[in-house]
Amino acid sequence: MKAAIITIGDEILIGQIVDTNSAWIARKLTHAGFEIEEMQSIGDDSRQIKATIDEVFARVDVILMTGGLGPTKDDITKKTLCDYFGSRLVFDGSVLENIRNAISGFTSLNELTRNQAYVPEDCTVIQNRVGTAPIIWFDHIGKVLASMPGVPHEMRYAMDNEIIPRLQAKYDPDAYLKHIFIVKGYTESALAMFIADFENNLPEGFGLAYLPSPGLVKLRLFARGGRRLPELNEQVKKLRDILGDAILAEKDIPVEQLLGERLFEKGLTLGTAESCTGGNIAHMITSIPGSSRYFKGSVISYANEEKENILHVARESLDCFGAVSEVVAIEMAKGAQKVLNVDCTIATTGIAGPDGGTEDKPVGTVWICTTYKDKCVAKKYQSGKFREANIVRATNNGMLQLLEMIEI
Template structure:
């Protein structure tokens, strides 16, 4: 079975809003064996909505729409779909009462326009929204189910969970089986060359192989059927056992979570001394709930003066070697570890760009060091010319460098 996802809203098309809804919906559909044939973002006009739904009806079992269900005049999805499916809007008293209670609970006035949220298509199946005022609407035409939800992400997720349960109860779904690994420290083309024989064996056995790169990281996904589970698991295990230096974890793992688990397991504390990343490494670490159990804090020493006065880096070393150098990041890590009183201290100094590069230290040059009580390691990385990407890549590289050190792989 397959589905088409349609996200409605000019805010997506003009770049004001990132469409995270489609990604979430596609992932959830895929997990229950429904293939996504297409993801489409459209402007919220009647003509575009009708044209898009019409086209999707031809070869999809499900059409999933988000957006355009608010109470204001620019939210037209409900009216357009009601007309399209030859239905009429009627008042649902129970839903009206719930919406009124919703406003009372937040101590907000209930306006006449809010009553429109309880006007819903008579023949559709209405899915109540426990987290907001716009209900989900489920229409059926021929073999196709069309489900319309609000575009607010947390409301959409609650409604979509209810939709998934309805689908599971009514349809015999596919038997897809996926396994995904998260890797770091290797690019897509290098990995593909390294595992080309493994990939050929996978494909020869009817298993799809996909490389999904992001900044500093790469996901490797195998897709087959439930009957191929044993083979897929064996192929995944081969990569895990053969290339542990690159494998961070499974699909749901994140580097910052893996680092946190390693620190908790070993009862160690971490601190960071940052220059070119300006606190981005600290932000990534503290994005994990409970990180206060192992993360002490950071010093952002962007200038020469702060490197000297706050961290304790020798001024002569900075002047002789330059801030972006092995000698300086080693001192940043070692003296930062003592300042912060931690077991591991990561330091970063680099040329993020777009200016500041030299012939021997071009834009994208980043030095990362990690100090422990017994050892200090340092490594030079060469990224690109985009400042934002360089900062992100530095954060990923630093966390992965710590992972390798903590797992005795460097």
């Protein structure tokens, strides 16, 4: 079953926003057993939208579209699809009812919002439970075109609760089988060399994909077709034996969730003391629902004054060794453990860049200290010149360092 993703919006073509929706949709479709043939981004232009649908429908079974469903003049997707499928816009009372629910408490109904209740006569209308623009689904010569809002959380809700279940019911695609290993202690190329024999001897139709991130590699072993499950299980067992202790987990979850699960299982509480990561570790940890069961809080001590006053880092340590040092990282982590009254802490201090580097401590230098009850580990990490990448790297490394500590 082949699918294509089409994103509509001039703001994408001028580079004002990065299209993150397509990758998210692609991941969901792939897991549901569909093969993505292509992704396209085109403008708010009726002629172009129609021509693109014609071209793409010749190659795929399913087209998922996002964007251009808003209430303003530049949003023309609904009208264009109506023309394309020879339909006309009619008023739908149930959509208006849903719109009223969606905006109640927020704002009142105006004319433009009310107009969103006009939908093509010959389509399946799917209510948008988290927004005002309805989702539109056309069945067309055995193929499907579904149009969703471009607002990411509205699109995600529609995909998970409506689009994926309906597509699976309609097409029952060959299952996409996969098994994930989260592997630590190897770079991507070192891991590829270590398991080269295994990879070269995989059965026909099996594949192995590497997704590296700082400090770990996600390995995806995959095949298509439910009947191949026994073979997959056999290969999983083989790879598990080869990887041994390097396996951190066998599920496709982010590190912040993995750490959260381990903390919760062990009944441990967590806090962070962040300088160069500026709250990103706390943000990642609390992005997981239920994190209040183990996460108690953080001190973001961006300025030295906060390191001293709240975390009780010694003035002498800051003066002698500088804020980016092993001693200060340790004092931050231990200070946070006391002040937040938690079992475990992650403390970061470093130079995120682009400025602030010195010869001794170039941009990208980060000290991370983790504590687990009375144990304490401090390590120095060196990464590159890019602020955003440095923050993400230090966030990941901090969580992995603690994870390793509590595993033992």
